[in-house]
Amino acid sequence: DAGVIQSPRHEVTEMGQEVTLRCKPISGHNSLFWYRQTMMRGLELLIYFNNNVPIDDSGMPEDRFSAKMPNASFSTLKIQPSEPRDSAVYFCASSDTDKGNQPQHFGDGTRLSIL
Amino acid sequence: QQQVKQSPQSLIVQKGGIPIINCAYENTAFDYFPWYQQFPGKGPALLIAIRPDVSEKKEGRFTISFNKSAKQFSLHIMDSQPGDSATYFCAATLRGGGADGLTFGKGTHLIIQP
Numbered sequence: 001d002a003g004v005i006q007s008p009r010h011e012v013t014e015m016g017q018e019v020t021l022r023c024k025p026i027s028g029h030n031s032l033f034w035y036r037q038t039m040m041r042g043l044e045l046l047i048y049f050n051n052n053v054p055i056d057d058s059g060m061p062e063d064r065f066s067a068k069m070p071n072a073s074f075s076t077l078k079i080q081p082s083e084p085r086d087s088a089v090y091f092c093a094s095s096d097t098d099k100g101n102q103p104q105h106f107g108d109g110t111r112l113s114i115l
Numbered sequence: 116q117q118q119v120k121q122s123p124q125s126l127i128v129q130k131g132g133i134p135i136i137n138c139a140y141e142n143t144a145f146d147y148f149p150w151y152q153q154f155p156g157k158g159p160a161l162l163i164a165i166r167p168d169v170s171e172k173k174e175g176r177f178t179i180s181f182n183k184s185a186k187q188f189s190l191h192i193m194d195s196q197p198g199d200s201a202t203y204f205c206a207a208t209l210r211g212g213g214a215d216g217l218t219f220g221k222g223t224h225l226i227i228q229p
């Protein structure tokens with residue numbers, strides 16, 4: 001049973017570069033969430049989609065961050081231009097809200113380091 | 116403003132002991148309270164969850180106690196084992212488990228000593 005798949009697992013890049021994080025949700029799940037984890041702020045919701053439509057992006061820190069979900073099996077989180085304070089672990093999660101109270105399943109994250 | 120406060124930040128318990136992790140929330144509209152377990156290099160994994168119409172829920176060695184009037188809930192791990200050493204997060208959300216984003220506590224780093 002394939003879980004949520006995120007790529008890359010690790011990304012190291014220089015300040016100012018564009019960064020694209022990718023997520024493949026669990027097949028059949030209709031909600032997708034992007035979270036960021038840092039020591040200082042813990043786990044924070046950035047944005048979530050339902051049936052490929054963005055529902056709440058109030059957690060996106062700045063205009064430098066953008067997220068898309070072109071189809072039910074793929075989503076991207078893009079940072080342009082990247083800054084050192086964007087260094088964090090970024091998690092994608094998915095759930096099947098058509099089945100009532102279903103939990104969110106998390107991928108293993110992308111560890112992003114901006115130098 | 117932190118909507119879910121979790122304590123303690125870290126906890127060391129001897130094998131067989133009962134670690135207790137506490138959380139308090141502010142938003143009375145929250146209606147689903149999951150606990151997640153996270154191992155290093157892995158994403159959070161759902162452990163157990165409760166709704167506010169229930170005061171206690173037990174699954175295996177894990178129990179959630181819920182106090183709606185106090186807006187508090189806690190996780191108890193019975194007969195703790197070294198393999199339970201991990202970071203534990205409480206969370207809260209609106210509209211059920213998967214329909215809305217989760218608001219997480221800051222996490223508790225738990226160590227179970229052999």
